Amino acid sequence: MTQAIVQIDGNNFYASCEQMIDPSIRGKGVVVLSNNDGCIIARSSEARKMGIPMGQPYFKLKEKLKKLNINIRSSNYELYGDISNRLMQILIENCEELEIYSIDEAFARIDRPKDQELYRWGKELRETIFQKIGIPISIGIGKTKVQAKIANYLAKKVEKNSGIFDIANIENKDDLLNQIKVDKIWGVGPMMTKWFKEKGITNARELRDMSSDEIKRKFGVIGQRLQYELKGTSCIPLKSKPSDRKEICVSRSFAHPIDRSEELLQAIGKYILIGTAKLRKSHQLASAITVFTNTNKYSNNFYKSHASKILDIPSNDSILMLRISLELGKKIFKPYNKLTKAGIILHKLQSDQYQQKILFNNQDIKEDLKKENLNKIIDIINRKYGRNTLSWAPSIIDNNWSQRSNNLYNIKTTDIATIPTVIAG
């Protein structure tokens, strides 16, 4: 049986999520702003057609967006994360093997049917996803990851492909590969691009056909793999099991500078609870904690500080980590500084399956079990009703300094209370 490597990607994902949750902006221009409503990080296809560029500061385009009647949304990662989970769940059910690559992207392995034709499968998958979660996707099909990425680009770019393109079944790929600029190839960074351009290699066809020895000499096995993948020999395997993270960092800039220790401790408390919930979700324990804060880099008396502690026993317990991080937080606070950012890092993560207990320690096993259950229940409730449904008192925030989200559309798929009521009859 022949196998195909498929790349699946949500179109304008953040903007599509906003249009899915709010019917009044479907078919209209929508832009999504980064944290603190800073820059444009996603555009609906309508906004793109109106010529709104990506990555520009919001304040610069505010007037133009208003004139064009484009809808503005603050980013809502809780919503995007939830929609992403639903998307990946459908993909897992419809693919032989899946590698979740980012919030809206996945690679998959698919067995080809007898007639080798995967368009039918792709069309059904697109329809299922649109019907169940309301997000348009593109599907690129090839023999390798690099080919699948190129196919996805063509699926999106060429309108008549209507979101699906299979490059593997095309005998002579020259014309297609000629259209792909070298810097658009997956895995080609700025350094490689520069070297290829110096060599006169400008597109994927030229890269595929250049001397293998030369590319190997310059970029070693990475360059060689890239060329093999372009030719259709798979060398970058699917990673269906996420490699365990070694570190978790949660940090944010404040909406405006803060100078009270209570505010700093509230922020640190909030971030450590997000971090420990992540740890438990990935069945990991942390062996050390760092907390940090700083003032504006460009201010006259720039101040930054951090403090760390190694834990006696690796843990993912919110209460213990909260207590430690608040102690560390007190150490890094200095009055009369206008702090603009704070964060926490959980280090040296390890699996929670083989928790090392210190020999002859005085741990109370019953007490440990109680804490574990309490954390579990809080996680379940927060997953069901939204992140801050249950929290610990030191992290309850005074919303003054928390992030600016002036354009947040306040319906959440994770919060039953915000679901609109429809009266029938």
Ligand SMILES: [Mg+2]
């Ligand atoms: Mg995408």
